[in-house]
Amino acid sequence: MSETEYHVPVLLGEVLELLVGGGDMAQPSIKDSRKVYxxxxxxxxxxxxxVAGALSGRDGAGECVVIGIDRDxxxxxxxxxxxxxxxxAKVILEQSRFSEFDSVLRKHGIDRVAGLLVDLGVSSRQIDAPGRGFMYMRDAPLDMRMDQGGGLTAAEFLEHSDEGELALVFEKYGEIRNARRMAGVIKDYMRQKKILTSADLKDCLTREYGANLKIQVFAKLFQALRIAVNGELEELRLFLDKSVRWLAEGGRIAVISYHSLEDRMVKEFFRAAEGACVCDPGLPVCNCNRPVLLKRVNRKAVTASDEEITLNPRSRSARLRVAERTKEACL
Ligand SMILES: C[S@@+](CC[C@H](N)C(=O)[O-])C[C@H]1O[C@@H](n2cnc3c(N)ncnc32)[C@H](O)[C@@H]1O
Structure with missing residues (x-):
């Protein structure tokens, strides 16, 4: 299988431009010549x-390091x-969660980076691979773990969560209406029969909802389970919280998200790190004096062009936000 079939990278030109540089919004000056991405x-x-290729033709490329992390x-x-x-450039690959990128950096004796990138969610390969259980269109064991080396599978998650916990996950991550009813239907079914595969889950829901069960609802349910099983929002929260400390002055962080909850988390984190005032609006003057740790490179999220969406429909919901560490961020 070729790289293109495995996964087509989204917003590739935009990521290169904004993270590594080239145009007007390129990184102005990273102090450290040994750039690490x-x-x-x-x-x-x-x-x-x-990213590694873009560094190649530059002075000091041999000093640059590009680290690739995946939990899969x-x-x-x-x-x-x-x-x-x-x-x-020197390239390093490590199996890890991106929330633990700091441990990877410490392991390699690196204390500052020029760029941090995360492109959230799952790859096309993970979705399409039978046996990974991410695809709701085909029958497969309900696994959905990005790292199959540990943690609860989606089937185990359904088994171990009570009705209230499931309802919360369906509502929050899947935006499913009447999530409580769906959670109740699933738990009732499981008192009679195990849910181990996507066909079991479909059977459980069609018994209750019949022909009214829309495929979109099933897709939302799968998305919610995937986010919960992989702790995706917690991963992003930890990653963002650690990011500023590791960026060199002028270093950039880029996040591509596909879910409104993730995009909101990134947007709010960047705004807060930019020193947005958190004082009570009733106060006559600001007294929170928040430091400016990051400066947003793009105020509005970058989205895919019509052309990219036609070639790669997955890019439709992608939103890229980039911010740069400021001089003031004395950490
Ligand atoms: C959308 S794909 C990335 C595609 C990639 N940018 C490319 O150009 O091919 C998401 C990848 O991130 C991995 N992933 C998701 N969450 C992760 C996490 N918290 N830690 C490490 N890897 C993660 C998934 O296993 C998957 O391989």
Whole structure:
């Protein structure tokens, strides 16, 4: 399987432009000549290879390091199989969660980076691979773990969560209306019969909702389960909280999100790090004096062009936000 079939990278040109540089909004001056970039979501390696490639022709490319992290061993093996030579920069691959990128940096003796990138969610390969259980259109065991080396599968998550917990997950991550009823239907069914596969889950829901069960609802349910099983929002929260400390002055953080909850988290984090006042609006003057740690590179999220959406429909919901560490951020 070629890299393109594995996963087509989204907003590739925009990520290169805003993270590594080239145009007007390029990183002005990273103090450290030994530039280090971290791609926390390696996937098919599209962004990773492009970043490494973009550094190649530059002065000091041999001093640059590009680190690719993924929690899915299969993704790392696939990129290794594709070969890692010829970029000029040093490349490192590590199996880890991106929320633990700091441990990877410490392991390699790195204390500042020029760029941090995460492209959230799952790769096309993970969705399409039978046996991973991400696809609701086909019958497969309900696994949905990005890292199959540990943690609860989606089937175990359904088994171990009570009705209230499931309802919360369906409502919050899937925006499912009447999530409580759906959680109740699932728990009732499980008192008679186990839910181990996507066909079991479909059977459970069609018994209750019949022909009224829309495929979109099933898709939302799968999305909610996936986010919960992989702790995706907690991962993003931890990653953002750690990010500023590790960025060199002028270093940039780029996040591509596909879910409104994630995009809101990134937007609010950047705003707060930019020193947005949190004083009571009733106060005559601001007294919170929040430091300006980051400066937003793009105020509005960057979205895919019509052309990209036609070529790669997955890019439709992508939203890229980039921010740069300021001089004031004395950490
Ligand atoms: C959308 S794909 C990334 C695609 C990649 N940018 C490319 O160009 O091919 C998301 C990847 O991130 C990985 N991933 C998601 N959450 C992760 C996390 N918290 N830590 C590490 N890897 C994660 C998934 O396993 C998947 O391979």
């Amino acid at each position: 971290v791609d926390g979501t390696l996937g098919g390696g599209g962004h990773f290879r492009a 061993r299969e993704a790392l093996d696939n990129v290794r199989r594709g070969g890692l030579g010829g970029t000029g």
